[in-house]
Amino acid sequence: DESVSTGALNPQDFISVYANGFVQMVRQGVNHPDHFEQPLKGLHIVVDAGNGAGGFYAGKVLEPLGADTTGSQFLEPDGTFPNHIPNPENEEAIASLRTAVLAQKADFGIIFDTDVDRAAAVDSQGNELNRNRLIAMISAIVLREHPGSTIVTDSITSDGLTQFIEQDLKGIHHRFKRGYKNVINESKRLNQEGQESWLAIETSGHGAMKENYFLDDGAYLITKLLVELAKAKLEGRSLIDLITTLKEPEESAELRFKIGVEDFNAYGNQIIEALTQFTDAQDGWSIVPKNYEGVRIACGSPDENGWLLLRLSLHDPVIPVNIESNVVGGVAQIAARLRTFLSDWEALDLSPFVQ
Incomplete structure (x- = not known):
């Protein structure tokens, strides 16, 4: 049909457009007095992309800004992930990045x-700089x-993070639920109701900012840190200075208990309700108010000095329990008392206590 116009195909390099946005963000954010175009000049930054999609950041963001990226690794995408899992929470992945940073005597390392x-x-x-530390740094x-x-934030953040945000930074910490969509939607809801968030x-490192349309x-997030890193260098500071007053636990652990019944959701909720009643009868234990997921318990005995959170997994027949303590041996003390309660629930696999 001659009346139908011919379409046109215009290939676009979206990664370059995306990366250039970060380049401009750093240039304008740092506003370096000597080399505006290359505000990261003199900084050695290692990227570990774990063979995921983040390898572009070294060549298309850091290098145009003047950074030395020698020692960056696993930048080429490879879905078999032959080196390590690309996961900022994975111990092997973080160890891989740490080894590269220390071997290169680099100033900073990034993992996606x-x-x-x-x-x-x-x-x-x-x-x-992950988990509570990353949240604290971005919050600052x-x-x-x-x-x-x-x-x-999600529900498993530390008491020390709350203290840092509210007492040191004079902000408000709204500890909500696990699930990145949950925290993003909650932040949007607060803004709609007139409470700035x-x-x-x-x-997990999953974060979104209002200024970036909550994507x-x-x-x-890393680019925000890079602006701060360059500013700190200009002023003779260290990036870690942002969180020097963050109090971190002496010990922490996560235990995951499998539920061996078909209706695991109902069974899990029965456990949560019963644990609330159990806590009321325990010396030194108290239910933490303003908790939106599972049950969070303040463990105030001197040999415990911490907290635990017991909740249902979002998707799996599992009850995760997070425990933190400010004293050596405190996690074991809290876990021992929790075990006396959970031992009555026959459909729970308690083997994580042994591990």
């Missing part, structure tokens, strides 16, 4: 997950830019 919606980092000393930047903002982030973009 498969599709770059999660990220973590390592500083020049090999210290991990956000609350400097937006004083008093609410920071929405500029950051929604999980301990869960790990590269964006």
Whole structure:
């Protein structure tokens, strides 16, 4: 049909457009007095993409900004992931990045997950900047830019993070539920109701910012850190200075108990309800108010000095339990008392206690 017009195909290199946005973000954010175009000049930054999609960050973001990326590894996408799993929470993956950073004497290391919606980092000393530390660091930047903002996180964050956000940074910590969509949607809801919330982030490294349309973009979070890294260098500071007052637990553990019944959701909720009643009868234990998932217990005995959170998995027939303590041996003490309660539930696999 001659009346139908011929279409046109215009190939676009979206990765370059995407990367250039980060380049401009760093240039404008740092506003370097001597080399505006290359504000990362003199910084050695290692990227470990784990053969996921994040390898572009080294060549298309860091190098145009003047950074030395020598020692960056596993930048080529390979779905068989021959080196390590691209997961910022994976111990092997973080160890791989740390080894590269220390071997290269680099200033900073970056690791992404498969599709770059999660990220973590390592500083020049090999210290991990993930989980509570990453949330604290991004929160420090956000609350400097937006004083008093609410920071929405998932349910397993530390008491020390709450203290850091609320007492040191004068923000509001809204500890919500696991699941990145849960924290993002909750942050959006708060904004719609007139309560400013500029950051929604999980301990997994899954984070989204209001200024970036609440997209869960790990590269964006890392770029915010890079601006701070360059500014800190200019001012003779260290990036880790942002979180020097963050109190971290002496010990932490996560136990995952499988539920061996078909209706695991109902069974799990019975356990949560019974644990609430059990806690009321325990010396030194108390239910933490404003908890939106499972049951969170403050464990106040001197030999425990911590907390536990027992909840249902979002998708699996599993009850995860997170425990933290501020004293050596405290996790074992809390776990021992919890075991006396869980031992009555025959459909639970208690083997994680042995491990």
